[in-house]
Amino acid sequence: MRGPGVDNGRLQERQGCHDNQSRIGAGLMQRYSGEELGAAPRIVVLGSCKVGNYVKSTPLLRGLRQRWPSACIDFIGSEVTADFEQACPWITWRSSWDQAGLEASAQLAQALQERSHTVGPVDLAINLDGFNPVTQVLTAQLAPTWVAGGSLSANLRRDLPWGEEPHQRFLADPDWDRPEFLDRYRDHFSSNYIAELFCRLACIRTDFAAIELPWEDPGFPVPEVLIHATTARQAKIWPFAHWRTVVEHCSARGLRVGLVGSAPATQRSEYHSEGGEEALLASTELIDLRGQTSLIQLAGACRQARAVVSVDAGPLHIAAAVGTPTLAVVGNDAQGDGASPIRLWLPRVDNLDRTVSEHRCTLCADNRFRNDACLVDGHPCMQQVAPEQVLNWLARHA
Numbered sequence: 001m002r003g004p005g006v007d008n009g010r011l012q013e014r015q016g017c018h019d020n021q022s023r024i025g026a027g028l029m030q031r032y033s034g035e036e037l038g039a040a041p042r043i044v045v046l047g048s049c050k051v052g053n054y055v056k057s058t059p060l061l062r063g064l065r066q067r068w069p070s071a072c073i074d075f076i077g078s079e080v081t082a083d084f085e086q087a088c089p090w091i092t093w094r095s096s097w098d099q100a101g102l103e104a105s106a107q108l109a110q111a112l113q114e115r116s117h118t119v120g121p122v123d124l125a126i127n128l129d130g131f132n133p134v135t136q137v138l139t140a141q142l143a144p145t146w147v148a149g150g151s152l153s154a155n156l157r158r159d160l161p162w163g164e165e166p167h168q169r170f171l172a173d174p175d176w177d178r179p180e181f182l183d184r185y186r187d188h189f190s191s192n193y194i195a196e197l198f199c200r201l202a203c204i205r206t207d208f209a210a211i212e213l214p215w216e217d218p219g220f221p222v223p224e225v226l227i228h229a230t231t232a233r234q235a236k237i238w239p240f241a242h243w244r245t246v247v248e249h250c251s252a253r254g255l256r257v258g259l260v261g262s263a264p265a266t267q268r269s270e271y272h273s274e275g276g277e278e279a280l281l282a283s284t285e286l287i288d289l290r291g292q293t294s295l296i297q298l299a300g301a302c303r304q305a306r307a308v309v310s311v312d313a314g315p316l317h318i319a320a321a322v323g324t325p326t327l328a329v330v331g332n333d334a335q336g337d338g339a340s341p342i343r344l345w346l347p348r349v350d351n352l353d354r355t356v357s358e359h360r361c362t363l364c365a366d367n368r369f370r371n372d373a374c375l376v377d378g379h380p381c382m383q384q385v386a387p388e389q390v391l392n393w394l395a396r397h398a
Helices: 051-067 081-087 102-117 133-141 166-172 181-185 193-200 241-253 264-270 276-283 293-302 314-321 386-396
Strands: 042-046 072-077 093-096 124-127 145-151 225-228 257-261 307-311 326-329 353-354
Touching: 042 051, 042 133, 051 072, 051 081, 051 193, 051 314, 072 081, 072 102, 081 093, 081 145, 081 293, 093 102, 124 133, 166 193, 225 241, 225 314, 241 257, 241 276, 241 386, 257 276, 264 276, 293 314, 307 314, 307 386, 314 326
Parallel strands: 042 072, 042 124, 072 093, 124 145, 225 257, 225 307, 307 326, 326 353
Antiparallel strands: none
């Protein structure tokens, strides 16, 4: 387990961080609208425990560093993505909010207090996990001058109002993934893409689609094709019978296929493998690579593979970010409706393609994707993504 706070070795502490004179109305926690923060502000970004959320936050982190080269950019993120966070060249210091227990909470509070003594008060807090009650409380306790994203009020008694500007009030909109969302904000946003929304939230202009992730060699020979078959949300699972068709086809072509993911026990308990992965491994030449890499090593493995095929989950975002030809197996029709909120989350890079389901369904969107399992008998949106789509794609890329 990492300590309560880690300095990024690639960045030295900025001399001017604690000398910043731009604070106005300290303790008032005003909504941020692009105000100048001085030459060397202290900015704290709060992240999620989801891999995709961190990956999509990197354009914002890069944009913050571009706007304020001498800023102290602190990141309070997750133990899940800690290796990525520590290796990020735009983060000055990082810690985790998702370590359980009172002792861990006390350690984080102490680390943040020591941080304030070292580099001064927080000028801007940006909460990228703004509907999480933990990060909302943390944001308020940082006592920033300016706030972007979800927070409690300074006295912790109510939610901090969103604000009236478009880059503030969109947070109260319930339908981020729908076409109507973009219709409402067309004069302000160019897409529903979450990386753009993160940047707009903080009034940062940068290339929203450009994702940069560090990577390390995984330490083993990487198969030509990597697949990832499970997710934390069951509605996004593709039938394991279809995966078997893909693996057998690759083997017949002489392509090795590796299965990536968490350790097998975690796959069963949290990611709905439910024996499907074990059956695949027992009946095909699939290579078991689950639990054998950290996330940063998984990025390295994806980078070395010829192609990656994944359901809508963290490895999809990692593979797309490192430039490998990547296929997203999603149960969404040609208009984008289906099991995954792809308008919001699908990477915007040239090396990524997606499947198209023959079945049209908006029930997941109507439920705001809060359902775990499919809401229709037989799971038709994923069932009707034919294996031939994946095979045809692999014929071009692997």
